[in-house]
Amino acid sequence: MNPPAFKLAMVLSMAMMLHTYHATSNNLQLHPLILVPGNGGNQLEARVTSKYKPCSLVCRLYPILKQQGGWFRLWFDPSVLLAPFTQCFAERMMLYYDEELDDYRNAPGVDTRVPHFGSTQSLLCLDPHLKDATTYMAPLVESLEKVGYVNGETLFGAPYDFRYGLAAEGHPSSVGSKFLKDLKDLIEKASARNGGKPVIILSHSLGGMFVLQLLNRNSISWRQKFIKHFVALATPWGGTVTQMITFASGNTLGVPLVDPLLVRGEQRTSESNSWLLPNPKVFGGKQLVTTPNANYSANDIAQFLNDIGFPQGVGPYKSRILPLMEQLTAPGVPVTCIIGSGIKTAETLFYGRGGFDEQPDIDYGDGDGTVNMASLLALESLWAHERNQSLKVIKISEVSHTSILQKDAALVEIVGEISSINSHVISQVV
Numbered sequence: 001m002n003p004p005a006f007k008l009a010m011v012l013s014m015a016m017m018l019h020t021y022h023a024t025s026n027n028l029q030l031h032p033l034i035l036v037p038g039n040g041g042n043q044l045e046a047r048v049t050s051k052y053k054p055c056s057l058v059c060r061l062y063p064i065l066k067q068q069g070g071w072f073r074l075w076f077d078p079s080v081l082l083a084p085f086t087q088c089f090a091e092r093m094m095l096y097y098d099e100e101l102d103d104y105r106n107a108p109g110v111d112t113r114v115p116h117f118g119s120t121q122s123l124l125c126l127d128p129h130l131k132d133a134t135t136y137m138a139p140l141v142e143s144l145e146k147v148g149y150v151n152g153e154t155l156f157g158a159p160y161d162f163r164y165g166l167a168a169e170g171h172p173s174s175v176g177s178k179f180l181k182d183l184k185d186l187i188e189k190a191s192a193r194n195g196g197k198p199v200i201i202l203s204h205s206l207g208g209m210f211v212l213q214l215l216n217r218n219s220i221s222w223r224q225k226f227i228k229h230f231v232a233l234a235t236p237w238g239g240t241v242t243q244m245i246t247f248a249s250g251n252t253l254g255v256p257l258v259d260p261l262l263v264r265g266e267q268r269t270s271e272s273n274s275w276l277l278p279n280p281k282v283f284g285g286k287q288l289v290t291t292p293n294a295n296y297s298a299n300d301i302a303q304f305l306n307d308i309g310f311p312q313g314v315g316p317y318k319s320r321i322l323p324l325m326e327q328l329t330a331p332g333v334p335v336t337c338i339i340g341s342g343i344k345t346a347e348t349l350f351y352g353r354g355g356f357d358e359q360p361d362i363d364y365g366d367g368d369g370t371v372n373m374a375s376l377l378a379l380e381s382l383w384a385h386e387r388n389q390s391l392k393v394i395k396i397s398e399v400s401h402t403s404i405l406q407k408d409a410a411l412v413e414i415v416g417e418i419s420s421i422n423s424h425v426i427s428q429v430v
């Protein structure tokens with residue numbers, strides 16, 4: 001080695017030592033943590049091209065930025081609450097299943113992107129101008145910061161286009177698969193940035209379904225090298241009965257002014273929504289929906305989609321989604337499920353003569369208000385005989401599907417679990 005090169009190598013290695021020293025001295029105990037949000041849990045931006053065919057004059061004009069070909073926030077924007085804008089929103093959010101490609105894509109002329117991948121920024125609230133009204137993970141992130149987590153150093157966010165899902169093997173799902181690839185890269189980078197420590201993944205709702213797929217689609221040696229622990233909040237492992245209301249009659253998610261039928265068409269096309277329909281493995285033959293003409297269990301979802309007036313959904317449901325629902329394999333890395341309970345949750349739906357355009361009568365059971373208890377607890381029974389799978393379940397009463405990210409009682413449990421995962425290591429190392 002000639003002297004200048006030697007000198008350069010020495011300087012580089014000293015710089016690297018200093019760098020690691022800094023990283024570890026700041027965050028001696030902490031495993032890097034990656035947040036994966038749920039359905040609708042991060043911002044989404046859109047822009048339209050000349051191929052965009054607006055359904056009305058209002059949608060042609062609104063918002064102004066759009067006319068300049070600029071990016072605007074598609075989710076969440078409060079204008080969705082006003083009827084003419086609800087329609088513009090729905091037509092831009094809509095996905096289309098392309099039979100030739102056997103994949104989903106955006107509406108013609110609508111480009112979408114997910115801002116701030118890697119950061120917690122787009123998960124804190126859904127509209128930065130309405131922080132309080134649209135707060136999402138901000139309270140959770142603040143609690144994590146109090147125990148020493150720092151955005152961009154030890155704490156990362158993995159927002160994604162939550163309208164898209166994944167598909168069973170042999171079927172393309174370009175957007176969902178790209179997200180899994182980006183998440184994998186983020187995990188490796190977060191680990192590298194923190195002296196090679198494996199990461200803790202903390203997901204909410206639908207995010208947990210993606211994470212389990214990510215784990216099982218990578219080798220066991222990769223998982224053991226990079227994953228310290230998977231903490232899944234409020235994951236609908238077996239889907240929800242509520243989702244059948246969404247498909248049949250539309251669901252405004254409690255937003256009072258929106259007509260559910262205005263968003264129903266868009267909600268039906270969301271690939272991730274169909275992933276959250278009740279899973280036969282979990283709900284079995286139990287009757288979930290009753291009408292004057294038929295009864296439906298989780299085994300009859302294809303028939304149900306047809307009967308509610310969405311026959312286009314049947315093909316992709318059978319080929320892409322149903323076999324994906326089978327895949328709830330234990331990943332062999334430690335898993336903790338933290339769930340809310342004691343909130344009334346739709347369990348059986350009764351449709352009358354008015355058909356599916358009218359909201360149903362509902363019998364309620366236990367759950368977190370959105371997800372049924374059987375679904376929240378599904379892994380306990382599915383993995384009961386897995387000798388090599390550590391699974392812990394923490395139940396918090398009177399906590400709902402989203403208040404699990406916000407209520408003090410829940411944050412104490414979540415941060416307590418994260419701290420205990422971090423301190424295991426220290427006691428092992430010391």
Ligand SMILES: *[C@@H]1O[C@H](CO)[C@@H](O)[C@H](O)[C@H]1NC(C)=O
Pocket residue numbers: 287290291292293294295
């Ligand atoms: C639906 O199930 C109920 C209760 O099992 C039964 O009484 C009814 O006849 C069924 N309805 C139809 C249309 O099959």
Ligand SMILES: *[C@@H]1O[C@H](CO)[C@@H](O)[C@H](O)[C@H]1NC(C)=O
Pocket residue numbers: 224332333388
């Ligand atoms: C069980 O898990 C350990 C550690 O996660 C792994 O090394 C081992 O190969 C697994 N054994 C089986 C039978 O899967």
